[in-house]
Amino acid sequence: MSEVRTLKVALLGCGNVGAQVARILLDDADALAARTGARLQLSGIAVRNIDSERDVELPRELFTTDADTLAKDADLVIELMGGIEPARSLILTAMQNGACVVTGNKALLAQDGPTLYEEADKAGVQLSYEAAVAGAIPILRPIRDSLSGDRITRVLGIVNGTTNFILDQMDSTGAQFADALAEAQRLGYAEADPTADVEGHDAAAKAAILASLSFHTRFALEDVYCEGITKVSAADIAAAKEAGFVIKLLAIAEKITNANGDDGISVRVHPTLLPREHPLAAVRGAFNAVFIEAENAGELMFYGQGAGGTPTASAVLGDLVSAARRVVLGGPGRTETTTGYVPALPIDASTTSYYIGLDVADQAGVLARITHIFAENGVSIEIMRQTIHRDAGSTVESAELKIVTHRASEAALAATVEAVKGLDVINSVTSVLRVEGV
DSSP, X not given: OOOOEEEEEEEEOOSHHHHHHHHHHHHTHHHHHHHHSEEEEEEEEEOSOTTOOOSSOOOGGGEESOHHHHXXXXXXXXXXXXXXXXXXXXXXXXXXXXXXXXXXXXXXXXXXXXXXXXXHHHHTOOEEOGGGSSTTOOOHHIIIIITTTXXXXXXXXEOOHHHHHHHHHHHHHOOOHHHHHHHHHHTTSSOSSOHHHHTSHHHHHHHHHHHHHHHTSOOOGGGSEEOOSTTOOHHHHHHHHHTTEEEEEEEEEEEEEOTTSOEEEEEEEEEEEEETTSXXXXXXXXXXXXXXXXXXXXXXXXXXXXXXXXXXXXXXXXXXXXXXXXXXXXXXXXXXXXXXXXXXXXXXXXXXXXXXXXXXXXXXXXXXXXXXXXXHTTOOEEEEEEEEEEOTTOOOEEEEEEEEEOOEEHHHHHHHHHHHHTOTTEEEEEEEEEEOOO
8 A cells, every 4th residue: 555645735824714724734634634645744834923812722733923934845835824915926836835834814816816726726836725725614615616517607705704794693683883893792702903804895796706706807805895884784784674775795706797798796785685586685693605696507505604714624625635636647627617708897886776765845746756757867766654743742743655666777876865955845865775686
């Protein structure tokens, strides 16, 4: 019987995910060797501070601050440092020295993925990044491999657990945004500085990756329209609930045709109303889910834990086993499946439905004036509900209008809202949110 080959694995970064990856590599060494055909030897762990406290007890002799040497001397490199530099330089160094790389760095992939893909192709190594999107959920490999014989037309994803937890708290308890955010921070779902999550930046980076794989074209972060959840109020949540909707922060990538007849891809992240019967509406807490529409497969949904050390480590190890098997068996590395160029279209070119909340004067002719503006801009109203308000001791009445439109171009909808704002009978536009799934 031939001797089992040993592959040296360098781990760059030892946060929550990295520590769990190291634990699994050490504890499950025999099982991993049986699956890969080679023994995966953890050769070192690069960190900034060797003495930092960690949730997992690991052999001190594995730690080093010399990430560059570690990356140069490995067969397989796992990058879990995050950020752009030095992660980018270390990944390039590793690939140039013949190592396959596994990363969970969605920000780097969204910003400079093409450079990394090209270097991987040039070096003949594999670049894998399942952990970059939706934690433990196996979504990137199914898109790249299982659906490679199909045509994906649309992807809708809840890909940020922090924002989903906040919106779910607001929906289930009636909490204001600030209170729901504080609870997310208390439970460890949100960072002390939650900007990347609540402003949608984290989801936008993941949307760029999903769009690139789904439509075989390289999309970067600047191609993604991004709007966070900080302006979503408890009143918006309540109004959505009353109308049979739930609000989710969605990452959306879909093939569309613009007004000139040109095909392109709309990639966007924003708060979205979903009918409560839609599969994504039932995704609660900090869980993630990705809903895919394909020409032949139809509708598919992938659901699971989108963050956390152990779940995300599962995705990292899946990539590592795949890369190790490639090294053992030989052959070129598998990175991406770009086959052409389809342009990213601006948000104005996309079509969607709107939910619009209006506080208006309760007087004759108001509805006619509002509906006339909608008609002028080519926007059809699907649902309109009116509630009369009267302050105690006052004869002045106002009405609350809740309008859901049929699908129309984003440009037409935006023009409609601006025109309605200019009417003297409009006290205020209380909310404007996009609607999907209707």
